[in-house]
Amino acid sequence: MAEKKRYGMAIDLRRCTGCKACQVACKSENGVPLGVFRSWVKEVETGTYPNVRKHFLPRLCNHCKNPVCVRNCPVGASYKREDGVVWLDKSKCIGCRYCVASCPYQSRFIDPNDKVADSCNFCMHRIDNGLVPACVNTCPGRARIFGDLNDPKSEISRVIGTNPVQVLKPETGLNPSVFYIGADGNTLRGSEIK
Amino acid sequence: MNAKLVYDAFHEPAFGYIVVTYFFLAAIAAGSFITSAAVELFGLKENRALARIGALVTPFVMLVVGLIMILELAQPSRFYAVVITLNPTSAMSWGAKVLILFAVASVIYAWNALKGAFQPKWLSVAGIALAVLMAVYPPLELVQTKASPLWQSSVLPVLYLAGALLAGTSAAVLIAAVGSASATASKSGAQSAAAAERNPALCVGRCLSGLLVFSLVLVAIELITLASGSNEARMIASAILSGKFATLFWGLYVIVGSAMPIAILLGAARNRSLQALAAVLILVGIYALRVIEVVGGQSFPLT
Numbered sequence: 001m002a003e004k005k006r007y008g009m010a011i012d013l014r015r016c017t018g019c020k021a022c023q024v025a026c027k028s029e030n031g032v033p034l035g036v037f038r039s040w041v042k043e044v045e046t047g048t049y050p051n052v053r054k055h056f057l058p059r060l061c062n063h064c065k066n067p068v069c070v071r072n073c074p075v076g077a078s079y080k081r082e083d084g085v086v087w088l089d090k091s092k093c094i095g096c097r098y099c100v101a102s103c104p105y106q107s108r109f110i111d112p113n114d115k116v117a118d119s120c121n122f123c124m125h126r127i128d129n130g131l132v133p134a135c136v137n138t139c140p141g142r143a144r145i146f147g148d149l150n151d152p153k154s155e156i157s158r159v160i161g162t163n164p165v166q167v168l169k170p171e172t173g174l175n176p177s178v179f180y181i182g183a184d185g186n187t188l189r190g191s192e193i194k
Numbered sequence: 195m196n197a198k199l200v201y202d203a204f205h206e207p208a209f210g211y212i213v214v215t216y217f218f219l220a221a222i223a224a225g226s227f228i229t230s231a232a233v234e235l236f237g238l239k240e241n242r243a244l245a246r247i248g249a250l251v252t253p254f255v256m257l258v259v260g261l262i263m264i265l266e267l268a269q270p271s272r273f274y275a276v277v278i279t280l281n282p283t284s285a286m287s288w289g290a291k292v293l294i295l296f297a298v299a300s301v302i303y304a305w306n307a308l309k310g311a312f313q314p315k316w317l318s319v320a321g322i323a324l325a326v327l328m329a330v331y332p333p334l335e336l337v338q339t340k341a342s343p344l345w346q347s348s349v350l351p352v353l354y355l356a357g358a359l360l361a362g363t364s365a366a367v368l369i370a371a372v373g374s375a376s377a378t379a380s381k382s383g384a385q386s387a388a389a390a391e392r393n394p395a396l397c398v399g400r401c402l403s404g405l406l407v408f409s410l411v412l413v414a415i416e417l418i419t420l421a422s423g424s425n426e427a428r429m430i431a432s433a434i435l436s437g438k439f440a441t442l443f444w445g446l447y448v449i450v451g452s453a454m455p456i457a458i459l460l461g462a463a464r465n466r467s468l469q470a471l472a473a474v475l476i477l478v479g480i481y482a483l484r485v486i487e488v489v490g491g492q493s494f495p496l497t
Binding site: 046096097100101102174 | 197199201202203204205266267269272273275279281284286289290335336338339340341425
């Protein structure tokens with residue numbers, strides 16, 4: 001029997017130019033309100049002139065294999081689909097913010113309009129119809145690769161299998177489905193560079 | 195190498211001062227019930243008056259706790275869902291049930307105390323068990339997250355339990371002192387107030403001082419653990435010890451909320467007014483510590 005799908009994303013940071021087209025496409029596709037983001041691009045500058053470089057880290061929900069938001073949701077509104085997409089039933093969400101506080105990736109937020117939790121869902125409405133998420137579709141550098149991690153023939157499996165990849169905060173044991181290629185250590189650091 | 199953050203999305207902290215107040219009041223409710231029921235269970239006659247206050251205070255505090263819990267939700271009208279749904283892996287889901295059961299137990303207990311009726315032993319024992327759960331479920335909520343090194347601590351639930359006992363007893367001592375002062379003001383109550391002044395509750399000074407020292411030791415353990423942890427953990431430790439939370443920590447928690455009450459309680463253990471002053475200082479210190487734990491835990495970007 002074929003293994004179930006597990007959707008994931010690989011982001012090749014060597015190809016990312018920090019244009020933020022993914023951030024805009026996400027906002028536009030999903031009607032994300034002002035002031036909150038399902039996907040954004042973190043920017044870090046390193047070095048001293050003239051030896052300087054700018055690093056970009058596109059961010060989104062990591063669609064963890066062991067999602068802490070699902071484990072902690074007091075009403076069972078947060079759930080993980082069979083294909084690995086982490087999402088929530090907005091009609092059940094009570095807006096307690098526990099998932100927001102629990103996520104080490106700061107992916108969840110309270111939608112200021114709907115007053116319920118929200119985050120990236122890999123553009124569920126698109127992938128269910130055979131399309132790729134809006135951020136993947138729009139990326140001019142083709143830095144984002146989306147697909148089935150359990151299909152050895154998929155592009156994402158090939159890319160992850162043949163490149164050194166990294167996930168964010170592997171020590172949490174959440175087992176994210178978003179992988180980064182060519183990540184600079186400074187972009188992965190959180191508080192220390194503030 | 196120099197590294198400078200140029201842009202990151204702003205993330206509003208999930209838990210703010212309303213949650214801090216919720217944790218603080220839950221501690222008062224749980225602590226006042228535990229000390230009150232323990233006095234009844236162990237038959238400490240000298241502390242009966244204080245125990246009665248504790249029993250009567252708990253349901254009122256629980257009412258406020260429940261209202262805060264509902265109003266803090268982004269969808270307050272859906273609060274019932276957390277009562278009727280159980281996610282067995284969520285501390286918050288269990289906590290909501292504990293909250294309801296404890297509120298019911300505290301109302302029955304207070305009713306018996308008001309009527310001067312006998313408190314069944316099972317009610318005291320079950321109530322204490324629920325109160326302990328009430329005191330430790332908020333820190334377990336924090337422990338269950340994966341967000342902050344400050345919250346990933348096995349010390350936290352014990353610290354909160356000690357804080358609940360401190361807050362509950364302090365609230366009862368404070369109310370007893372206010373009650374005594376108003377009784378002294380009225381002629382009819384003067385005699386009983388004078389009697390109460392002659393026979394103050396036993397152990398209050400020493401018990402509170404002991405708990406304060408115990409809490410300080412736990413906080414020190416927590417800070418030592420943080421200071422020897424990851425970069426993020428060290429950042430939080432230094433923010434508490436010498437950064438933006440230093441005034442709250444050293445000023446309000448260590449000096450005002452711990453050292454001063456210890457000095458007062460050990461120096462003038464049988465003076466009610468000074469006991470009341472110490473109780474106020476303890477409550478201030480516990481609130482400051484809750485602010486540091488809850489707000490401080492979210493004060494740094496994570497990734």
